[in-house]
Amino acid sequence: MSAPIPALGLMLDVDGPIASPETRTIAIPRIVTDLVLLAGAGIPIAFITGRSEQFIREQVVEPLVAAQLPAASRVYGVCEKGGVWFPITAEGVGHVSVDEKVSLPRETVDAVRVLVERDFGDTMFFDETKHVMISVEQRTDVGSEAYKRAQVRFDDAAFELLASHGLGVRHGEREHPDARGETPFRLDTTIISTDIESVALDKDHAAERALAFFAESGPLPQLWRSVGDSRGDYLMADHLHEAGYDAAHVDVRPSDGVLERPYPVIEIEGKIHDEAGAEFLSYWVKKLGLR
Structure with missing residues (x-):
């Protein structure tokens, strides 16, 4: 029997929607809880960031592992805007590749x-x-x-x-x-x-790398959401849209100016940065009946 097609795929910037830009840590505990629930439901989750592998290992992966990230999770890290990449498992960061x-x-x-x-x-x-x-x-x-x-x-x-x-x-x-x-x-x-x-590093190329990784481990969802706090983060959804997926981008810092795009751009009313990111994740946890 073939694996079921996931209901959703996520491409997440880290600084802003996941980690607080003030503390540079995941300051809202339910972000970790909801990421683990979504991963356990088979949702492919890519962290696409300019941050380093060490930062993601310490500030994102270690909390996920401590919260019992399921063994069958499809989670991936693409750091330095596509220059460094690795799988994320229940044991932590897997083999790290670097584009020298x-x-x-x-x-x-x-x-x-x-x-x-x-x-x-x-x-x-x-x-x-x-x-x-x-x-x-x-x-x-x-x-x-x-x-x-x-x-x-x-x-x-x-x-x-x-x-x-x-x-x-x-x-x-x-x-x-x-x-x-x-x-x-x-x-x-x-x-x-x-x-x-x-100039070869950017989040559209990083999104392409993440999709290729997920395609190796099972079917890909048609519905994708990218989340970020800068104009460059729209490139994740740009690539998803151009590749034919049902994409939308969640802008958690719209005060910088929401960009015009051929796909929906979502704002979380009354919330920014990691508070908006937490609200977005909780919405999908509830929508998928995971809590």
């Missing part, structure tokens, strides 16, 4: 680390857990306004540093091509970090 082709040069990584420690250590820190990208993140003891002011200065300094290393880089409307006339790297500014990454 999209890494920044080691000397550039080291130079950005020095820049942060020398000039910006009072507001931000260098994330040592990344494999293929650079992330410089707001310190949790620093207020948002102070960080934003420093972030503008850091972004300018980092752009100039990459250009001085001969790398092609872009940030918003600003571009500096390399010797071949190409710009293979970019600065991506978020509310709590600046990522320096290959």
